[in-house]
Structures are given as C-alpha cells and as structure tokens.
Amino acid sequence: MAFIPLDRPIRAGIIGLGRIYDLNRLAYVDNDGVDVVALVDANPARRVRCQRDWPSALTFATIDEMVASGVEVDAVEVLLPIALHEEGAVQCLDAGWHVNLQKPVTNDLASAERMRANVNSSGRQLRVMENYLFYEPLERLKEIVDSGQLGEVSGYHLKMVASGRGGWDVPGETYERQFEQTRRGRGALFFDDGWHKLSTALWLFGPVREVRAWIGTTEIIPGIEIDAPTTVVWEHENGIRGVWDITLAVDMYLRSDYYTNDERWEVTGRRGFARVNRCTGRGIQQPSLEVYLDGEMRAYHALNDDWASSFRESGRHWLGWLRTGEGSLQWNIDEAINVLRFALGAYESNARGGTGVKPGDIH
Numbered sequence: 122m123a124f125i126p127l128d129r130p131i132r133a134g135i136i137g138l139g140r141i142y143d144l145n146r147l148a149y150v151d152n153d154g155v156d157v158v159a160l161v162d163a164n165p166a167r168r169v170r171c172q173r174d175w176p177s178a179l180t181f182a183t184i185d186e187m188v189a190s191g192v193e194v195d196a197v198e199v200l201l202p203i204a205l206h207e208e209g210a211v212q213c214l215d216a217g218w219h220v221n222l223q224k225p226v227t228n229d230l231a232s233a234e235r236m237r238a239n240v241n242s243s244g245r246q247l248r249v250m251e252n253y254l255f256y257e258p259l260e261r262l263k264e265i266v267d268s269g270q271l272g273e274v275s276g277y278h279l280k281m282v283a284s285g286r287g288g289w290d291v292p293g294e295t296y297e298r299q300f301e302q303t304r305r306g307r308g309a310l311f312f313d314d315g316w317h318k319l320s321t322a323l324w325l326f327g328p329v330r331e332v333r334a335w336i337g338t339t340e341i342i343p344g345i346e347i348d349a350p351t352t353v354v355w356e357h358e359n360g361i362r363g364v365w366d367i368t369l370a371v372d373m374y375l376r377s378d379y380y381t382n383d384e385r386w387e388v389t390g391r392r393g394f395a396r397v398n399r400c401t402g403r404g405i406q407q408p409s410l411e412v413y414l415d416g417e418m419r420a421y422h423a424l425n426d427d428w429a430s431s432f433r434e435s436g437r438h439w440l441g442w443l444r445t446g447e448g449s450l451q452w453n454i455d456e457a458i459n460v461l462r463f464a465l466g467a468y469e470s471n472a473r474g475g476t477g478v479k480p481g482d483i484h
C-alpha cells in the first residue's frame with residue numbers, strides 16, 4: 122500500500138519514558154510540525170515528569186489503554202526495552218499508527234520477520250531509527266569517503282572503550298534491563314550499543330560477505346557480566362575489510378554528558394585516512410573529525426558533535442519524512458534486518474570458534 126504523506130502537523134505519541142526519552146524528545150521540542158498528544162509508560166512517576174514537557178498530552182500506563190482511549194494519533198515513538206519491541210510495535214501498527222522504533226529492531230530473526238510481515242500487511246510505516254547516521258562528524262566522514270579524496274578505501278577500523286566512571290545517571294532498572302539482555306545472550310556493548318557500529322559499516326560500504334567474531338565476557342561485579350573484550354572482523358562484498366575492537370576500562374574516568382563510551386571510527390584509503398575521534402563521550406579533546414592527506418592533517422572545528430544532536434536530527438528526519446515520504450527512512454525494516462543479520466552472523470561465528478559466517482545465510 123503506497124504511503125500517503127500527511128499534510129498537517131503529526132499527532133504523535135511517545136511510548137517508553139525511560140533514560141533515552143530525554144534525548145528522543147529533542148526532535149519534538151520547538152517543532153511546529155508535530156503535536157505530542159499521548160505519553161505511555163508503566164511507571165507513574167515518569168508519566169508525571171514527562172507530562173511537564175507536553176502539558177496537554179494524555180497519559181497512559183499501557184499501549185492497550187492508549188488504543189482503548191480512542192486518542193487520535195498518526196505516529197508513535199517507541200522507546201521500550203528491546204524484549205518488548207516486537208509486541209509494542211505490532212500493537213501500534215495494528216492500531217493504525219506509523220512507528221519510529223528504537224534499535225536494535227529485536228533480538229532474533231524470527232521476531233524481526235514477524236514484524237516485517239506485520240508492516241507489509243498493515244499499510245503503515247515502521248522505521249528503526251539509527252541516530253548515528255545523523256551525527257554530523259559521521260555524516261561528513263561518509264561525504265569524504267564518497268568523494269574519493271582518500272583514494273581507494275583499504276580498511277575500516279572501529280574502536281570502542283567502555284569506561285566505568287563518569288557520565289549521566291542511569292536508573293538501576295535501566296541497567297537491570299540491559300543485564301537481562303546480556304542473560305539472553307545479547308550484550309550491551311556488542312549488540313545494543315554495537316548495533317550502531319555495525320550500521321555505520323553497512324551505510325558506508327554496503328553488504329557484508331563474511332564476518333568473524335570473538336566475543337568475550339568480563340564479570341564486573343559478582344553475577345554481572347559485560348560482553349568485552351570483543352573483536353569482530355568482516356569483509357564487505359566490495360572487498361573492503363572492517364575491524365572493530367571493544368575493550369573495557371572499568372576504572373577509567375571519561376568525561377561524558379551521556380554514557381561513558383570512548384569511540385573511534387577510521388577509514389583508511391590508498392592516499393590517506395579520515396577519523397572520527399568521539400561521539401557519545403568527550404574523550405579526546407581534539408576536533409571530532411580529522412583527515413590526513415599528503416602529509417597534512419585537516420581538522421574540523423565547527424561540527425555539531427554533541428551526541429544529543431544525532432537524536433534530534435534523526436527524529437526530525439522521521440517527522441519530516443511523514444510529511445513528504447521522500448528519501449530513505451534510515452532504516453526501513455529490510456535495512457534493519459540486514460543489521461540484525463550482521464550481528465547474528467557475528468554471534469554464530471563466535472559460537473563456531475571464530476570461523477567465517479555469511480550474514481545472508483543466517484536462519
């Protein structure tokens with residue numbers, strides 16, 4: 122069913138008012154193209170707190186209550202824990218609402234395929250948001266790669282160090298849901314946060330032919346494990362190879378307004394390299410993007426490199442898309458399933474002792 126763009130401000134609901142709501146809300150604040158008309162969370166204190174942002178919005182404890190109320194809604198922002206993504210998204214599509222869903226799409230392929238079938242039969246749009254593709258230093262990195270100035274690309278290197286000190290306050294129950302995910306075999310570093318890193322590889326260099334992974338685990342406090350050290354290598358269909366290394370630095374202080382994640386993205390070409398020095402945290406205090414060519418380093422000093430801006434731009438892209446239907450959703454359900462296959466391919470490789478796995482062969 123063809124999508125018909127909406128020719129009036131979007132009537133929106135926000136479902137899940139936990140830690141990441143504070144950044145997702147930025148797309149809706151001071152935006153004449155949208156009215157937030159409904160808020161949903163099981164936690165009454167969060168409903169009260171967030172209603173201060175949208176005093177005229179109705180509040181509900183569950184999606185069922187919101188559906189039953191008959192409130193008129195065009196699209197919803199689904200910010201639920203990953204294990205509830207399928208159930209929540211399907212309820213919303215069934216209610217006739219377009220859905221902007223947080224990543225990872227879901228934990229396994231069968232669940233993602235059920236979602237795809239539901240999207241196709243619903244006639245509604247489901248987007249799996251990927252805010253890193255709206256982070257200006259990474260957008261500029263892609264422009265530099267696509268311009269050919271680095272010469273033929275010979276490799277992609279990603280680094281991620283999770284530190285245990287610094288950053289924003291994270292509610293205990295948010296952490297508990299992350300640890301539940303780890304117990305399901307979907308760790309916070311490789312699967313939840315790492316989803317973004319795998320996304321950037323597909324965005325920059327296209328489909329992956331083969332992935333090999335060695336996914337480690339570290340007990341940080343008794344009974345609580347984190348999925349590092351982890352190393353993943355892969356080869357794209359165009360022959361470009363990627364390497365991604367995840368390390369834990371439990372006692373390292375990292376200045377951050379958000380999670381304490383020290384990240385690096387580096388593309389090496391035949392003539393030079395381009396590197397994004399940070400994103401979520403404020404680790405390296407040099408410009409967020411640098412390009413080395415012909416013996417000279419060019420540094421970008423005026424980029425919008427606050428991680429929060431990627432949420433605002435990603436959300437605004439979605440809300441704008443609903444008004445025009447033009448361009449890529451970044452990502453639609455098919456693209457999100459490709460990211461999931463990449464992640465599941467890495468898990469399969471790890472289970473097989475690090476041998477090569479084709480993401481397209483995952484069932």
Ligand SMILES: NC(=O)c1ccc[n+]([C@@H]2O[C@H](COP(=O)([O-])OP(=O)(O)OC[C@H]3O[C@@H](n4cnc5c(N)ncnc54)[C@H](O)[C@@H]3O)[C@@H](O)[C@H]2O)c1
Pocket residue numbers: 136137138139140141142161162163164167182183184200201202203205223224225252292294295298313
């Ligand atoms: N894009 C990013 O960079 C990024 C960063 C962090 C988290 N996330 C994703 O955002 C999502 C939410 O993460 P979070 O950190 O905000 O989690 P959270 O646990 O802090 O918040 C989840 C909220 O959902 C509510 N909730 C749980 N079950 C519910 C139900 N059945 N009905 C109504 N409300 C319910 C909880 O009360 C809580 O307020 C996850 O998918 C996570 O992977 C994305």
